[in-house]
Amino acid sequence: MTKEYKTIREIAGPLIFVEKTEPVGYNELVNINLPDGTTKRGQVLDTSDDIVVVQVFEGTGGLNKECGVRFTGETIKLPVSKDLLGRILSGSGEPLDGGPRIVPEDRLEITGAAINPYARLPPKDFIQTGISTIDGMNTLVRGQKLPIFSGSGLPHNEIALQIARQSKVRGSDEQFAVVFAAMGITNEEAQYFMRDFERTGALERAVVFLNLADDPAVERLITPRLALTAAEYLAYEHDMHVLVILTDITNYCEALRQMGAAREEVPGRRGYPGYMYTDLASLYERAGVVKGRKGSVTQFSILSMPGDDITHPIPDLSGYITEGQIVISRELHRKGIYPPVNVLPSLSRLMNSGIGATRTREDHKAVSDQLYAAYAEGKDLRGLVAIVGKDALSDRDKKFLEFADMFEDRFVRQGADENRDIETTLDIGWELLAELPEAQLTRIDNKYIQKYHPAHKAKEEKKE
């Protein structure tokens, strides 16, 4: 049995400082026994011969200098087994659903090792989400990490759920297993997710980790790591395709800042710790496909941008790590358009490897580029119209202006249960492009215009 120390010297925020210990390992798991008989858990942040700094996950409320501290001699591990599916666990991995404890097949370190880049397979399997703005213009592929950049009061939860519901890889009926990690979201929001999982039967193939708004903030630092460990286990040991939804990354980063402040670290931009990039990378990078293993981990995180500011450190650092972003627009939301995805700042870096003749359709890239260019131009013209009025525009410009409106109304807008396949999405794109003069379609190869442009397509069909 390990020794119990009663040598707490100082308690500051979520940290305790313990002295006169035998050598304690860095990152080791710690149990703290309170006078009232309860136990809290923590982790070693700094260790030396003189003093050991421990962060306490459940918060330091109720702790005093008389508490007993036990160092377990091992780092934090998650007991895993296939029975995780269908379970609801707390943010630190304890069952919340009244079910039995997990009988582990294995116990895995939650920090997870980095995948050797040489062992990775470049992701390229197209995931059809049924949402035009994503499938058509910001295509998601299996093994990608693509967050939603949203803001408070925007329907990011609906979109995330629609994606979880509709996502599938074409040509296979295989459904995604979902690992859902809530970090500091409200009880109401959590219930909204849970109800939808139950309604659609998704819960059976889901693992849920809940750290709610009133749970300790420090716990948020391990919740996503538990979730990703579970996801990696299901993907790499049980050949499942896993979709991980982490919400909300902003709450995670707030917890990180809180810890940094408690440790009196030198703060970086806006008070966030200087290592936030590395820390976020240790979460986001745990997505991918590994050579020779059947499963995959795809990440779809939700991040609410403070003040809708995309240059805020949280979305900014995320954007540098993730493979693109889906940006939700308040302007479109106010116009009553669902899903209010603003395609212009949105991006999927892995799109090009997931589309094309063998994966979606040969004209996909060209159509997407043309839609982007035309919509960008139309949106610019809106600014101009506000100054000079519509009459001052040339006929060409008027067409582009109209195009932007139609694009939002027909391509972006769709129902919360409307599941468009990729062909439908591209065909809608063509219908809209057909409203522009054909000579303006400079991004599209002539052979695709002949084949897919509604004007020519009709002729072709008549000939046959």
Added chain:
Amino acid sequence: MKNKGEIYRISGPVVIISGLNTKMYDVVKVGKEGLMGEVIGIEGEKSTVQVYEETSGLRPGEPVENTGMSLSVELGPGLLESIYDGIQRPLPVLKDTMGDFIKRGVSANGLSREKEWDFVPTVKKGDKVNGGDIIGTVQETENIQHRILVPPNVSGTVDEIKKGKYKVDEVICTLSSGTELMMMQKWPVRKPRPVSKKLMPNTPLITGQRILDGLFPVAKGGTAAIPGPFGSGKTVTQQQLAKWSDTEIVVYIGCGERGNEMADVLSEFPELEDPKTGRPLMERTVLIANTSNMPVAAREASVYTGITIAEYYRDMGYDVSLMADSTSRWAEAMREISSRLEEMPGEEGYPAYLAARLSEFYERSGKVKALCGKEGSITVIGAVSPPGGDFSEPVTQNTLRIVKVFWALDAKLAQRRHFPAINWLNSYSLYSKALEDWYKENVSPEWVKLRNDAMELLQKEAELQEIVQLVGSDALPEDQQLTLEIARMIREYFLQQNAYHEVDTFCAMDKQFKLLKAITAWGDKAQTALEGGASVEDIMKSKTKDDLAKVKFEKDFDAALGVILKNMEEEFAKLRGK
């Protein structure tokens, strides 16, 4: 002298050890597992060490051993086609020894000790050799001949030289002083390799990217920075440069970037052909991948590992280009370690020595006369990832003070899918003047004028656009409307380039010249027609104008352009007829 000590304190990648006699930058083996680390500070009995591997589970009191060596790379045949982590451990070897995930406590040699190379001597017994001299060659890949060099600090008379198949650590040459030379040599990464003289760069690095070669060229041996917010195409541009640059050797450093992107490079490079030699691009490439979730101290080292390998090939007389994606991640690694050391922070938490480290690094570029007498060069192209796309932050600003070429990526251009999203108004190249002679001689005497006219037109467009924003384009006089149209053609037909299109991904200098010339020719003809009384509306209907938009995608460019030029003549003749 004690070379055994023990761990005193652990805080993330920073470990403090006591009781060990160390020098700055000594490599030490930390803990029972012998994790690799480097001494970065000494205070009294204690030394501060940055550890290149994950430190979870390490305990105070574990043993530490000093190797007495500074962090070095192994240089010799076998570097090409390799993929290393930040401290030159080959990733395929790591995969074999520890599986799909990077674990720790595994050391691996940078160069294979098993493989035999066919050594052909170029010196004979009795020859005097000095540091940096070539003593023999090895055919490393189909097109690259590896020149075996005498280490820079060694000289003497050859006593014995061998010929035939040898491993990199077998003796191939003995000097009369008894010094034994192998094909492999080691060099500390933080120390620049010596050269005999630095020269002025005077040849452009041809990249096959129109906006770079055409408007903002970088010279071989020069330095360039690509700053841009996320999603503006830094990585794609860097990869295009790695693929198509006309240097003999390419060193690509993925420093703190995405794992999937590195996987993409790894699967793509062996498939792609070098346009010059027709051989797989991988055969001239060294990749260094330290992704964002790999240990941060190794990320800090990766940039030095890369540039030392580049210097080694330069010393053989090769032109080398080095891409570092991204130097901001490198700077952040410095910041992270600095804050763990509780150093006094400079601007935005970066250490005060940030500017010094950046300039030291970029200064290792250049065109040189190597010790062996041959000329070689290193062109350094660094990506910068400014937070929020704000170029006023310390890494961008300190970089811009050093580099000569600035390719400013622009999120607005990227959003409308204008790629490469390099802003033609903000970017600059200080080599343009120095390279003019080369362009006149090797491309065309007309080139410089053509380029300057195009730049002027783009500048004029920007001014006119401001007016258009106020009054609409119809309110402009006809000749200005035409100017706008020609500028648009330059932007869309010439500057835009599709990295994913099989033909357009690379554009030779000759093709760039012809394309720009054809667009300008159309512009001149249109101006003449306008002056001759034709209406803008009629001119805009020109079919050859639309044809010019797509001619860059044609496999047989010259033939297609020929047809267009012919049609252009006829079209404008007709306009005149009206």
